[in-house]
Amino acid sequence: MKAEESTVGHILTDQICYEIPPYQRPYSWKSENVRQLLEDVWEAYENSDEEYFIGSLITIEIEKGKRYDVVDGQQRLTTLNLILARLRDHVEDGAAKAVLGKRVLPRNELTGETETPRLLLRRKDQGFFRRHVLDSQPLPPPSERSKLDAPQQRITENLEAIDGFIGQKDQQTLKLFANYLLMKVYVVFVKTESLKSAYRLFNVLNARGMSLSNADLIKNMLFSQLEGNQTLNDELEDRWLELEDIVGIEMLDSFLSHHRTSMMAAKARGSLHEEYRSIIDGFVGGPFAFLDQVILSARNFMRIWDCEFQDAASVRALNALWRVSYDEWIPPLLGYLNQPVRGLSEAKFLDLLERITMQNWVRRLGRTARLTVYFKLISAIRAEKSVDEVIGVFRAHANNDEFINLLGGEIYGKPFDAAVLLRLEEAAQDDSVTKTYSGRLTIEHVMPQALKDAYWTDRFDTESHGLWLHRLGNLAMLCGSKNYKAQYFDFDRKKKIYLDRDKKVSFDLTKEICTLDEWTETALKARQERLIKLALATWLID
Known part of the structure; x- marks a missing residue:
């Protein structure tokens, strides 16, 4: 040198x-x-x-x-x-x-x-x-x-x-x-x-701390196995460029991390490129066979990223998963798409994956407990277990009673409140309808957080107000920033505001509120029961 x-x-x-x-x-x-x-x-x-x-x-x-x-x-x-x-x-x-x-x-x-x-x-x-x-x-x-x-x-x-x-x-x-x-x-x-x-x-x-990405180092491992053969270098470069075209350079590290988990079904014990060293060294067929598998996985990863599924039920389930505050569900879905389970359709797998993910999110399970479910799913898929055995993993880790009890309690202010309301909005619509929501959404209390108007004090006492305030039945979705104009008004004035907001973004569950003449404890309880019934149909694992 x-x-x-x-x-x-x-x-x-x-x-x-x-x-x-x-x-x-x-x-x-x-x-x-x-x-x-x-x-x-x-x-x-x-x-x-x-x-x-x-x-x-x-x-x-x-x-x-x-x-x-x-x-x-x-x-x-x-x-x-x-x-x-x-x-x-x-x-x-x-x-x-x-x-x-x-x-x-x-x-x-x-x-x-x-x-x-x-x-x-x-x-x-x-x-x-x-x-x-x-x-x-x-x-x-x-x-x-x-x-x-x-x-x-x-x-x-x-x-x-x-x-x-x-x-x-x-x-x-x-x-x-x-x-x-x-x-x-x-x-x-x-x-x-x-x-x-x-x-x-x-x-x-x-x-030395230079800004080399994990993808750079993984790529370098592959080229190092070719020992300077220029023809093979050119061929491998073409394959790597194909991978970059599929995923995009900026997303390569993220994809490679999910792909690693979809193969290993375990937490990483070192940096990503160090984890790949043993995978590449032990891969049957060498760097080209390894890249063939990775490129297949990359195409499936982009299906997940772009929600490229044909049926409305799959798209709904995937949209719901993307609303979750973590993406640990991606590796098991990637593992399934890379190696489908005979007799278990994509729509059914996505449906079950959404159900267990939403249950564990609402139950506020820690990361280790959440990952345990996903790792068991990946292991069952890679071991080519039967459809009943794979579904059995979902069943074994479900807790329907705890989930519904928590969902029936106070949910306002929880990390999942908006995601739950949006998904129930979809569940209330025809299966052929798929809606996407962008922009800012607000969760509105129909019965306000402070009983300042006589309309509300005539219908709710302190006990009933505290019981129902933050539950599903009293919450409605509106578009835009929080509407302070509506927060303390009587029910008729609130409905006018809701209908005005409905001109921008239409939420059927909010429009249903506007069809009522009164907002009483009876009406609120009936809506709570209906939404819980919808939640059972959407997320129960039988």
Whole structure:
């Protein structure tokens, strides 16, 4: 290993080409990172600092003095290329433009043809980088940017941030700043000669606290098993890019965590990439077979994420699960989708999963108790147990009596109050109807929390008020922020407010209240009984 201080101008010179190897993470710097780098270098420039250090560039020398794989420093190196390319585009002096152009995309001085760029990104992003950075083609319009993958979105946003920064400078200042960037900004340039050292360096960098994701390290484990075979590297990179396309780079760690649990049915005992080490090392068929399984799981994970189920009952159950304050239910569902249980339909499994999850949420079980149920389900699925044995796991961990007693008591202010009311709203509708709710929802007390109006004091005493105030029967859903106008009024005025809110978002259970002439203890009790009956039908595990 050899390390030396080098200027940006020195590392981006001659015929040197830097490549981002397939085991590396994609470009991920955000515009605030780029602006910070620009502002820091600009401050050093204005202060006439003799040198400004921006970190290290650790490489593997693939071809002596010419070609290097970037192990660490990709984010800074890519950003430097973006900055120099934009400086090239903004300066008007032909000689200065040529000097800057050589630092990102050299040209043959005799033929004028472009040569190999100084930096080659991942194959998936190189075409975009070539068009919009090296060749200065216009950036995609905002209407099309949602179709770009995350690295391409970052490149687009960062180019605009750079334009915003340097676009304010006059021509002379731009040339002086560009010269400072090339001649006075330093990196520690580290060269190694072994491709195998990439895996070791990645882990050393991670131990130093570098921002490597678990997905980066897991990917690196897979590539390390190929021992530098370029053909296999390219094939594996294509498979990994397919995985990124399915899930998205920003969600990879989350998915891989759920996938691990869906296989292991146990709590993690170490970091995610450490847990995957034993899985990958022991996987029959090697890294390609492992990725085939992961890609299948990724497709099923996105079905869960996007609620891509055909029947209304499945969609309702999944929507209800997404309202739960934790996502521990995802691994058993993922495990089932990856390895379906013969004789147990998706709709039935989702129905049972919603029932046990809602029961345990309302019962306020601790995390360990909740996970016990899910781990047993995963184990039964992976062991190819019969449908009766899998359903038996749900039955064994249900507690219908405790659940209904708690649901029949005071629920207002509990973590699950809105989720319960929304799900009962759906349960009261036809099975073919699927509604989604967005925006702010308010839980309204029909009988108000303070009995200030004569209407309420004539119908409820202190004891009945305390008994029914926070129970299901006295609660209604409204859209928007809390309506303080309605909180103490008599029943007729409250109904008018409810009907006015109904024009924005319609809740059938709230509209039913408006059909009543009076809100008495008898009416409240009848509504409580009806909602509990709905809850039994929705969440009872027989």
